[in-house]
Amino acid sequence: MKKIFIILILVKLSILSTYGQFNWRIDTLHNPIPLQNGNEYGGVLKLSADGTTLAVGAKKHDGWTGFVEVFRRDPEDGTSWERIGQTIIGPEGGRFGSALDISEDGNRIVVGAPSPGGLSHNGYFQVYDYHEGTNQWEPIVVNSINEESVLDATGWAVAMTADGTRIAIGSPYIEVNGSALAGEVNIYDLDMASDSFIHSETLHPIGEIQEGMRFGTTISMTLDGSVIVVSAPYFDTITDQNAGRIYAYKTNDGINYVNAGLKTGGGYFGESIAIEKVNGEPVMVVGRADSRLEMYVGVANPFWSAQVPEVINGTMGSSLGRSVDINSSGDIIAGLLPTSSSPPGIGAVKFFELDGAYSWQEAGTIEPLGTMIAENLGKSVSISEQIFTCGAFYLAAGAPNINEYSPPPLEMQPYVILEMNKVCYNSLPPSKLTSEEVIIHPNPVKNGFLTVESVAGSCLVTVVNTRNKEILRKTVNYPEEPQLDLTDLCSGIYYLKVYDGSKKLITTKRVVVE
Numbered sequence: 486m487k488k489i490f491i492i493l494i495l496v497k498l499s500i501l502s503t504y505g506q507f508n509w510r511i512d513t514l515h516n517p518i519p520l521q522n523g524n525e526y527g528g529v530l531k532l533s534a535d536g537t538t539l540a541v542g543a544k545k546h547d548g549w550t551g552f553v554e555v556f557r558r559d560p561e562d563g564t565s566w567e568r569i570g571q572t573i574i575g576p577e578g579g580r581f582g583s584a585l586d587i588s589e590d591g592n593r594i595v596v597g598a599p600s601p602g603g604l605s606h607n608g609y610f611q612v613y614d615y616h617e618g619t620n621q622w623e624p625i626v627v628n629s630i631n632e633e634s635v636l637d638a639t640g641w642a643v644a645m646t647a648d649g650t651r652i653a654i655g656s657p658y659i660e661v662n663g664s665a666l667a668g669e670v671n672i673y674d675l676d677m678a679s680d681s682f683i684h685s686e687t688l689h690p691i692g693e694i695q696e697g698m699r700f701g702t703t704i705s706m707t708l709d710g711s712v713i714v715v716s717a718p719y720f721d722t723i724t725d726q727n728a729g730r731i732y733a734y735k736t737n738d739g740i741n742y743v744n745a746g747l748k749t750g751g752g753y754f755g756e757s758i759a760i761e762k763v764n765g766e767p768v769m770v771v772g773r774a775d776s777r778l779e780m781y782v783g784v785a786n787p788f789w790s791a792q793v794p795e796v797i798n799g800t801m802g803s804s805l806g807r808s809v810d811i812n813s814s815g816d817i818i819a820g821l822l823p824t825s826s827s828p829p830g831i832g833a834v835k836f837f838e839l840d841g842a843y844s845w846q847e848a849g850t851i852e853p854l855g856t857m858i859a860e861n862l863g864k865s866v867s868i869s870e871q872i873f874t875c876g877a878f879y880l881a882a883g884a885p886n887i888n889e890y891s892p893p894p895l896e897m898q899p900y901v902i903l904e905m906n907k908v909c910y911n912s913l914p915p916s917k918l919t920s921e922e923v924i925i926h927p928n929p930v931k932n933g934f935l936t937v938e939s940v941a942g943s944c945l946v947t948v949v950n951t952r953n954k955e956i957l958r959k960t961v962n963y964p965e966e967p968q969l970d971l972t973d974l975c976s977g978i979y980y981l982k983v984y985d986g987s988k989k990l991i992t993t994k995r996v997v998v999e
Contacts, residue, residue, distance in 0.1 A: 527883030529865050531585040531594075534647055534708060534812075535989055536869030536879035538591025539566070542582025543885075550574065551581030553596050555615070555622070558879075570615055570622040579609060584642050588649030589708070589990060591615070594622070595652050597640025608639030610654050612682060626681035630671060642703050646710035648982070648990050650675040652682065653713055655701030661694055668700030670715050672742070677980050677995075678951040688715065691732050691744045695720055700732070705760045705769075708813065711736055712745070712767045712783070716755025729754030731771065733788045739954060746788040751775065757806055763815040768843065770817055772806020778819055782843045795844060797837065805835070810868045810880075815839030818880050820863025832862035834882045851882065861885055923983050929997035933972030937961045937983070945984040948996070950977075974998050 529542035537558050544551040553573045556566045575581020575598045584597030592615045599608040610629070613622040629639070642655035652673050661667035669689055673682040690700045700717040707713075712735045721728035730749050734742035748754075750773065757772035767783035776799035781792055799805025799821065808820035817837040834851040851862070865883040924938040937946055939961070946969065948957040956974065961967055971979075981994045 525885040527865065528861075528885035529582055529585050530867055530881050530883050531587045532867040532869050532879060532881045533587045533591040534589040534870045535591070538569075538587060539867075539881050540585050540587050540594050541883070542585050542596070544580045544582045549578050549580050549600075550576070551579060551583070551598065553582045553585065553594070555587075555591070555594065557591065570620055573613065573622055576609060584610075584640060584655075586643050586645035586652070588645060589647035590649075593625075593645070593649035595643045595645050595654075597643045597654070599638040599641040607637050608641065608656060608658075610640035610643060612652065625675075626679075627673060628681065628683050629673075630684045630687075642701055644704045644706040644713065646706065647708035648993075650677075651706075651710045653688075653704050653706055655704050655715070657699035657701040657717075661689060661700075664694050664696040664698075666697045666699055666719075667694050668698065668702070668717065670701045670704060670713075674740075676951060677949075678978060686741060688713075688732075688734055688742060690717060690730070691747050698730070703755060703758050705758050707760055707762050707767060709762070711739075712760060712762070712788075713742065714758055714760045714769055716758055718753040718755045720749070729756070731755040731758060731769070733767075733769075733783075735767075735788075745783075748781065748788075750779070757809050759810045761811045761813050763811070763813055763839065763843075766843075768811060768815065770806075770809045770811050770819075772809045772819060774804070776800065776803045776805045778806045778809065778817070778837075780817075780843070780845065797845065797847070808863060808866045810866050812868050812870050812878060814871045814878075815843075815845070816868060816871070816878060817845060818866045818868050818882075820866045820882065832864065832884065834863040834866060834880075836880075923992055923994075925981060925994055925996070928994075929999045930971055931999050933970065933998075935969045935971055935981070935996065936967045937963065937969060937981075938967060939963050939983070944991075947982045947984075948974075949980050949982065951980075971996075971998055 524543045524546035526543040527541055528544060531540045539556045540553060542551065542553050546552050552575060555569050557569045558566050578600065579598035580600050581598040582596060583599050585594065587594045593612065595610060595612045597610045612625040612627055614625055615622055636658050637656045638658035639654060639656040641657050644653040654671050654673065656671065657668035658666050659669050661669055669687055671687050672685045674685045676683050690698065698717040698720040701715055702718050703716040705714050712733065715732045716729065718729040720730040728749065728751065730747055731754060732747045733745040735745040736742050750771065753774045755771065756774065758769060760767055760769040767788065769781045771779045773779065778797040779794040781788070781794050803821050805821050806819050809817065811817045816839065819835050821833045821835065835847060836849045837845040838848045840846040862884040863882050864885055867881045869879040871878050926936050943960060943962045945960050947955050948969070949955050956979065957969065959969060961969065976998055979996045979998060981996050983991045985991050
């Protein structure tokens with residue numbers, strides 16, 4: 486496998502937090518294949534929740550054909566990143582890599598290509614699984630319902646649950662009830678028996694549907710998939726240039742979504758959104774075009790009804806919140822793309838930490854490096870969970886337009902930044918289970934009891950059916966209480982999911998009950 490050359494640069498954040506001085510390591514990824522000027526490598530990226538894997542898109546490559554690459558961090562030194570699998574090339578002219586999401590373990594990705602063959606064709610998306618043995622990304626069958634649509638921009642936005650079993654796909658240009666460019670979002674669930682994704686439901690805007698509102702322009706989903714938010718940033722733009730709406734949906738049964746409220750804002754409200762559960766409550770971060778962040782906490786039903794948001798204002802013209810992300814500890818990162826600078830689009834990334842009861846304070850800034858010109862640093866950002874015992878995490882930020890506006894072009898590739906914060910800069914993640922360290926028997930289950938052996942002794946396990954509906958949840962202790970009682974289950978195929986002490990999914994094992 487060809488090595489990726491990574492440049493390490495140490496920088497110091499300009500602000501001290503309650504944790505002390507922040508230290509950041511910046512790893513610059515240079516693509517191993519020749520890149521074209523202006524292909525927007527790093528314009529879209531997504532970091533896995535466990536901080537080990539990064540997917541990067543370059544949607545403008547080769548005449549908007551686009552490609553996606555995936556990198557994995559070396560578990561031994563924690564600093565080296567190598568590409569895994571092949572470069573995934575999209576359909577001609579498809580803008581492949583316009584949208585990305587990745588499972589928590591980094592072994593499954595979903596990629597959007599909203600305009601295969603040009604704007605006269607329907608959009609496209611695909612799910613891929615990584616096979617370590619062959620070092621290849623292989624597509625999973627998806628039974629899409631929009632294959633016959635024209636100009637629907639399917640794949641403009643995508644989202645995936647942490648376990649990779651549910652995806653949400655935005656089609657913001659599709660016609661709904663006679664309204665052009667109204668938009669919809671389709672939900673697909675993994676059918677484990679056939680190892681394919683099947684359509685489960687379609688989400689439409691709550692209340693009024695307007696022509697040109699583009700519902701599905703951005704989508705964000707909590708790691709467990711229990712809450713999903715969808716934007717329609719062009720709602721009511723004909724009469725109010727500062728309009729836009731965000732819609733919330735939640736699931737009470739783990740399968741179907743119900744309406745959970747909407748919020749109307751300003752500044753093309755919803756062009757940048759992220760949601761995650763923080764202390765059990767869904768927290769949504771919204772980046773607005775008028776340079777400010779708004780944070781909403783789902784403490785009411787419907788979400789955010791009559792709620793005054795927590796607000797962080799950026800400087801005039803800073804475009805604070807051009808991209809945003811949040812993890813379950815409440816850490817927030819936001820990109821800035823100022824339009825008033827010369828040359829335009831230098832950019833930066835800001836980090837905010839949770840301070841008290843759903844209040845945030847600025848904790849650091851990452852600024853452009855050296856004399857790099859027009860890099861658009863922060864056009865895309867992504868954050869991992871707090872995977873270190875001291876609360877540190879990884880983040881990634883794209884700078885897709887280095888030197889694009891300063892001819893002649895220099896021999897410098899667009900790059901992606903990977904950092905880790907807080908005082909445990911040189912720490913390694915805590916030890917965790919591997920799939921090989923979990924053994925189940927007997928399989929098939931004939932007497933109603935399944936034994937789970939784990940070298941960690943204690944681990945959380947769940948049993949789901951072929952539609953991924955949870956049937957059983959239990960913490961097993963080996964060797965004291967290693968058995969699961971499956972006597973109440975009907976004969977058939979089930980799947981056992983095993984989680985380590987940090988609630989990271991370690992493995993999924995097929996179980997047959999006779």
